[in-house]
Amino acid sequence: MPRPIVFIPGALRGAEVLSPWSARFPGAVVIELPGKGGLEPFSPVSIEAYRDHVAARSPEGALIVGQSLGGLVAIAMAARGWGGIAFDPPMTTTKLWPQQYSLRTEMARNPANSALRGFAFEIFGLREDGGLQERIYYSHLAAVRARVDIVTGDTPLFPPYGAPGPQCVFDAVDAEVAVRNPCIRVHRISGPHDLLAASPEACARLIAARLEDDELSVPAGA
Template sequence: MDDSDLKIGTATTSHGALYFLMDRDPRTFTRPIVIILHGALRNSDNLRGWYPVLSKHFDLLFVDLPGHGRTPADGEPTIRAFTDRVREMILRHFSDREIVAVGESVGGLVALGLANGRTPGLKAVIAADPPLSTAKQWPIYGNFTRRARENPIGDYLMTFMFNTFGYTPQGIDGDRVYYSMVSAVKIPACILTGDSPLFPVRSQPVIPCLMDEVDRFLIRSLKNPHVSMDIIPGKGHLCLDADHEPARRAVSTFCAEHLLTQTAGAES
């Protein structure tokens, strides 16, 4: 069992199609679904390593967000619009299924947005190192300016980076703050991060965590009983790493707790 079994699928929404990778069309089966959402300027192929980890028990959808991967650059390039698009996909095609959404970075913000109680069937979400406050994200801004200089990303994604992060090639246009999304969560949500600190600014081979101690303090201060935090040791921003045993264990356990346990209880 490996990710070479994955094939391309699509689901219609009122703002255009969403494309995804799947091993079989989950609309024709009944197993719980795990929806996996990539980060900004990445795509579903970056996370397909989760297929052999999770596919024994779940149907998997590796979704390309609008303007990324195979999904066309349709609709408004904002976190809210992306969230609404994924929610509409769930309501149209998977409303009778039990689902966990797992998102890295910006995909984690989308997952948190889905967790506001307006997505029937969604039992829980994982947000892996979401950028809750963006002006301080020096490694992401550096990567954005390098990409914009070496491999132009197009007007749609350029607008998305401005709307989501406040980034332009000329500088950072204010902060974008997403703590209110944590406050609005109404189902179990686990925020994962690594232990590679954001500061000081330094050169290193991996992207450090986007969440810092201020973010962790503010999440604790919000006292949302649905929200927990977990540290993945030995990882930075890309802590949603299927090759890393602590990450595999954290995600697999979370999905099993919120999907398999409930399914077993309903059948008994």
């Protein structure tokens, strides 16, 4: 029986953007984060709350695959023993000018959405007065105790240019911190921030290779 796979979308994306992956990996499921797909948002919101939400809905032994914020959730789940793959997760937030732009644009379109404002502040440190408060998620990297593959692309975050969206957020400093934990491996492939959508073949190969590695690491008779 194939190992179950759980996909987690990013901050402003719904589960439907990852639904094609169920065709690539039969039996894979996409778990919507609260605040999307008709689910009530958390208050207050936190990475730990997202982690517990996904863990409670994931099949036992599943490989957790997350994009962007979903990748950060996958890393947090690895501290509880869930193996995972995190595609371009945000690890510190004040540098993330594309996400700041996108969130502020969404907030301007929905000025009455207090849940969105709370999410923007609690997760990304965006204050309503226009200021920023740093959010640092390196503690989640240090806590990882199951294998996590972190995958980033080759579209640099700086210097700022063009429209926000394609720039990758997991940078060389993040990678240096990540590999201090022997459970974490970092990969770079060709593509922008939304790797699962923009570079599906390369991502599928990485997921398939991880599934094979995990299968080979299981002792005979286990």
